[in-house]
Amino acid sequence: MTDLGNIALWITLLIGAWGSVVGFVATKQRRPDLARSAERAIFAMFALLVVASAGLMHALLAHDFNVEFVAAYTSRNLPVFYTWSAFYAGQKGSLLLWALVVSLFGTAALLVNRRKYPELTPIVASVVAIVITFFVATMVFSANPFERLGYTPADGRGLNPQLQNPGMVFHPPLLYLGYTSISVPFAFAVAALITGRLDTGWLHAIRKWTLLSWLFLSCGIVMGMWWAYVELGWGGYWAWDPVENASFLPWLTMTAFLHSVMIQEKRGMLKKWNIGLVVLSFLLSIFGTFLTRSGVISSVHSFAQSNVGYFFLIFLILAAGASFTLYAYRWPVLEAESKLESMVSREAAFLFNNLILIVIAFSVLWGTLFPILSELIKGTKVTVGPPFFNQVNVPLGLLLLLLTGIGPLIAWRHASTGNLRRQFFWPVAALLVVAIGLVAVRMSDGWAIGAYALAAFVVATIVQEFVRGTGARMRLHHEPMPLAFARLVGRNRRRYGGYVVHLGIVMLFAGFAGLAFKSDTEATLKPGESVEVKSPYGHTYKLTFQGVSQYEQLNRFVSAATLEVYRDGKYEGLMRSEKRQHLNSLGQPTFEPSTEVAIRSDIREDLYLVYAGSVQGTEQSVFRVTLNPLVWWVWYGGMVLVVGGLISMWPGGGGPTAASRRRAEPAGYVAQVTG
Amino acid sequence: MRARTKFIIGGVLVLGTVGYLMASGIKETGVYYLTPSELAAKVNADHSFYNVGVKMGARVVNGSITRDVATQTITFRATDGAQSYPVVYHGLAPDTFTDGVDVVVEGRLMPDGTFRATTLLAKCASRYEAVPPPTGATPTSGPAAARSAT
Numbered sequence: 001m002t003d004l005g006n007i008a009l010w011i012t013l014l015i016g017a018w019g020s021v022v023g024f025v026a027t028k029q030r031r032p033d034l035a036r037s038a039e040r041a042i043f044a045m046f047a048l049l050v051v052a053s054a055g056l057m058h059a060l061l062a063h064d065f066n067v068e069f070v071a072a073y074t075s076r077n078l079p080v081f082y083t084w085s086a087f088y089a090g091q092k093g094s095l096l097l098w099a100l101v102v103s104l105f106g107t108a109a110l111l112v113n114r115r116k117y118p119e120l121t122p123i124v125a126s127v128v129a130i131v132i133t134f135f136v137a138t139m140v141f142s143a144n145p146f147e148r149l150g151y152t153p154a155d156g157r158g159l160n161p162q163l164q165n166p167g168m169v170f171h172p173p174l175l176y177l178g179y180t181s182i183s184v185p186f187a188f189a190v191a192a193l194i195t196g197r198l199d200t201g202w203l204h205a206i207r208k209w210t211l212l213s214w215l216f217l218s219c220g221i222v223m224g225m226w227w228a229y230v231e232l233g234w235g236g237y238w239a240w241d242p243v244e245n246a247s248f249l250p251w252l253t254m255t256a257f258l259h260s261v262m263i264q265e266k267r268g269m270l271k272k273w274n275i276g277l278v279v280l281s282f283l284l285s286i287f288g289t290f291l292t293r294s295g296v297i298s299s300v301h302s303f304a305q306s307n308v309g310y311f312f313l314i315f316l317i318l319a320a321g322a323s324f325t326l327y328a329y330r331w332p333v334l335e336a337e338s339k340l341e342s343m344v345s346r347e348a349a350f351l352f353n354n355l356i357l358i359v360i361a362f363s364v365l366w367g368t369l370f371p372i373l374s375e376l377i378k379g380t381k382v383t384v385g386p387p388f389f390n391q392v393n394v395p396l397g398l399l400l401l402l403l404t405g406i407g408p409l410i411a412w413r414h415a416s417t418g419n420l421r422r423q424f425f426w427p428v429a430a431l432l433v434v435a436i437g438l439v440a441v442r443m444s445d446g447w448a449i450g451a452y453a454l455a456a457f458v459v460a461t462i463v464q465e466f467v468r469g470t471g472a473r474m475r476l477h478h479e480p481m482p483l484a485f486a487r488l489v490g491r492n493r494r495r496y497g498g499y500v501v502h503l504g505i506v507m508l509f510a511g512f513a514g515l516a517f518k519s520d521t522e523a524t525l526k527p528g529e530s531v532e533v534k535s536p537y538g539h540t541y542k543l544t545f546q547g548v549s550q551y552e553q554l555n556r557f558v559s560a561a562t563l564e565v566y567r568d569g570k571y572e573g574l575m576r577s578e579k580r581q582h583l584n585s586l587g588q589p590t591f592e593p594s595t596e597v598a599i600r601s602d603i604r605e606d607l608y609l610v611y612a613g614s615v616q617g618t619e620q621s622v623f624r625v626t627l628n629p630l631v632w633w634v635w636y637g638g639m640v641l642v643v644g645g646l647i648s649m650w651p652g653g654g655g656p657t658a659a660s661r662r663r664a665e666p667a668g669y670v671a672q673v674t675g
Numbered sequence: 676m677r678a679r680t681k682f683i684i685g686g687v688l689v690l691g692t693v694g695y696l697m698a699s700g701i702k703e704t705g706v707y708y709l710t711p712s713e714l715a716a717k718v719n720a721d722h723s724f725y726n727v728g729v730k731m732g733a734r735v736v737n738g739s740i741t742r743d744v745a746t747q748t749i750t751f752r753a754t755d756g757a758q759s760y761p762v763v764y765h766g767l768a769p770d771t772f773t774d775g776v777d778v779v780v781e782g783r784l785m786p787d788g789t790f791r792a793t794t795l796l797a798k799c800a801s802r803y804e805a806v807p808p809p810t811g812a813t814p815t816s817g818p819a820a821a822r823s824a825t
Contacts, residue, residue: 162770233770340678348682355686359693366697371708381708383730385781388700392693399689522767524745594770612767615744622744624767 002067005055006146012048012099013140015041016133023126027119027195035122039110042125045132046103053100056093056145060086066152069093069145075158076585077555085169086159088176091293091308092145097173099135101180102128105209109184113205120191120202127187138311161556161582161594167227171220175247178217179285182250184209186282186323189275193326198333200265203274207261208649210278214254215645221247222638233595233610235520235626237634240389245368246288249361253281256357259350259407266412267347268337272327273354275334279323284361286316291368342414349407356400363392398450401509404502405458408465408495423461430460444516451513455506462499469496493647500644507637514605514630521625524615535605535627542566543575548614548621557581557589561611561621565600575600577611577623605629706730706781711758714784725786730779731760737774753778753790760784764792772797 019041026034056069060083065071073086073093088094106128114121139145162168185206192202224247225237238244257277260270290312340347366373367384374382409423435453443449466485469492473484489496523531525545533541546562559579565572578596581589598609608626615622708730709717718724733753740751749764749772762780772778772795782792 233767340682342678343681343685345678348678351682352685352689355689359689363693363697367700370701370705374705380713382701382705383708384701384705387704388697391700391704392696395696396693522747524747592770592773610767612747613742613744618745620745622747622767 001058001062002055002064002146005052005059006144008048008051008055009096009136009140009144009146012045012052013133013136015044015048016129016136019045019129020126020133023122023124023129024194026122035118035125038122038125038129039114041129042103042106042110042132045129046100046107049096049100049103049132049136053087053096056096057084057087059146060084063156065154065156066148067145068147068149071149071153071156073156073159075156075555075590077583078156078159079164079554081169082159082164085163088172089159089163090145092139092143092147094172094176095135095139095143095308096145098176098180099132099139101173101177102132102135102183105181105184106132106187109187109209117201117205119195119197120188120205123191123194124184124187127190128183131183131187134311134315138308142311143308155585158555158582158584158590161580161591162231164582165227165231167223167230171223171227173220174216174223175220178213178215178220178247179250179289181209181213181216182254182278182282182285185213185278189278190323190326193275193323193330196330196333198271198275198330200268203261203264206278207258210254210257210261210281211645211649213281214251214258215642215649217247217251217254218638218645219642221251222635222641226635229631230597230599233597235518235608235610235624235628236515237631240364240367240386242368243288243292245364246291248364249288250281250284252357252361252364253277253284256354256361257281259357260354263347263350269340269347270351271334271336272331275327279327283316283320283323286312286319290316344410344415344420346407346410346412346415349403349410353400353403353407356396356403360393360396360400363396364389367392394447397509397512398447398454401451401454401458401506404505405454405461408499408502409461423464426464427457427460431457445513448513448516451509455510455513458502458506462503465499466496489647493650497644497646497648497650500647501641502644504637504639504641504644507633507640509637511630511632511634511637514628514633517627517629519627522622523625524620524622526619526621531623531625533625533627536629537604539567541607541625541627542569543609543623543625545621545623546574548611552583555583557583559611559614561614561623563598563609563623565607572600575607575609577609579611579613601632603632606631708732708779710755711753711760712755714760715758718784724784726783728781728783730781731790732777732779733759734777735772735774740772740774742768749795753780760788760790762790762792764795766795768795769797 019038022034022041023038025031026038058064059067059070060074061080063070063074063076069090069092070086073089074083078086086093088097106125109128110121110125113124188202188206188209192198221244224244228239229235229237254277257274260274260277263270264274290309293308293312340351342348367388371381371383374380405427406424409427411419431453434456435449438449438452443452466488469488470481470485473479473488474481477484477487479487517536519533519536521531521533525531527545527547530542530544533543535541542565544564544566546564548559548561550557550559552558557580559581560576561578562574562576565575575598577598579593580596581593582591584590595610595612598611600607606626606628608628610624610626612622612624614620706728707717709732711731711733714724714729714731731753733755736752736754736759740749742749747765747767749766749768751762752759753762754760762782764780764782776797779796780790780792781794782790784790
């Protein structure tokens, strides 16, 4: 089975080499038979990669420790759930997963689009084939997951305990899905550039794909934050680490694209910009992978240094060179059909939104690469930390939040004073009420006040849209309110799904702003002793240490510290933080001990407890207690965002036809509801 | 054309502000990232380099870690092979911090030659991937042997 997987990989490489070329030839010579062949190459590669993945999965589940990858990442006593996830715990397996997912998306994109866009799909097939071939070649020549050892170890090395967490089971594949699915929009952009069919057709083909990649990437990032929060024990979820930044960069450019694409659809502007954003998103996803896997930037998360990085660097340079050459070649064709008419218009709001997203991306990239840049220029490495990123991004983020409220409501072309008054009276009132209220209760952090006031502004714009839209339907169609509301959303999914996404973003911002009020307390306690911490809401938590119990569980030896929690004197329950020493199948310790944090979370704040260890020979134990206000909002904001994205994407309402029907109308909700 | 000009002016304003924020951010928060040898060279060339915030990337010398849980103080030696410094860190160490790992410490080199760290990051390469054993180190256990066979 394992050998079959290896053979499948080699055949994929051969078919990939054919598929990489044949689509271009088919387009040049107008040969439908070759075009079919290009598509079939993708289908075949997908089938072969499924076989290869099944081969690796089989080796993992059968504990075939003769396979180096299996020996390096699993052991006999690893729970099956994590044996399964060990597939992508290491470099080699994750490359296979990556190739598999690209081929899956390529297959799906071809099946969906080949009838609608027959002139684009052969090239799309070839571009996708090139991407898959690159990954397969990297595996075959540098990191083959099927590589065998010269002997068979009795047991494997086991999976790093920090990866034995449900968050880590879902976070990497979601992130990969996000990274890889950008290949499809990129392939369409290249196809549009090569064929010169640069009307909005290719945009319709990829808008939903980009939204899909964006959703996967968002899920992956939030899931990664959650994993860092519950597993790493430092009390936060985002540290501006290079690897985190690498996933954030394409997210930013894709967010920019999802907005600017609307301007092109409505007004025929920003054609160059949009193609540029798609190409840039793809290159940034490859760049992010390069950063993670090459070790050029020191990160806490690095994969081991290996020559896989060179493969990525070469691929990145070739892809960037090819796409920019094409881009320059088609530059004259990409003229805008209309011009910006007023600064007080939706176009201008969207342009600023794009500008800010790109500037954020640039500053994050700059900060991430600064150690390299400073070494090149000044000869010494200078690093910048979270303060740099926060200083630059907090003001930009708030500006973006403001535009989140303005953009969807302001009129296209030129907003009249009447339009402004009608749309923004209540939101501005909400902003002022919240700002004054927070100053009145003496909130100490200016940026946080700004964030909450702007959050109120955006929420007010969203609520107003839903209320007015529902009201209009109730009047015009004589529908009861729940039905009117459901139909309003159901018939304009893209628009109202977008509002729900914005609501999720506001919740995320509210959570981020809560970081301003985070506090840490360290305490050394004997059983029976307590530590008190004050929360920003004025509550006093008292934690009384009960003692440490020790026992064996699954594949680990656990020391668990239990504390009683009281809030303002009222008993709230027990918290238990653990130190886990993982064991191999002979019962010997393996890996360093890992910490299991205890979290009591509610809508207002998280009480986050870390048991740091006991002083040897005494009864004293050391704890860190962190009060993290509003972290709940980050996780639930992420969920709301995903729900909104799914509403927008759901096939049917709000598609291209609805968009073209609405093309000529002004930005009012009534016309859209009746239209 | 007017709107376009206004947009460009607005854009330049945004870019200018961001440029300023980035420049000042780097100036205020940027710190040198040095190996122990580079740090020694800097300090020897310019004594005012003591007590200046820097980041040092180094490897923990095997067996040098002492932990005083009661005062939450960790001391160890950090080396790059040529130069080493004793490091004192107050706080909780990450789970991955142990003998022989690569660490990044942020803090100050004191005139007495100890490095007072305010943050301690352990760069556990084995989090995702097995590290090749450093040259000269002998593979001890089964898994290490498995690695050397690759």
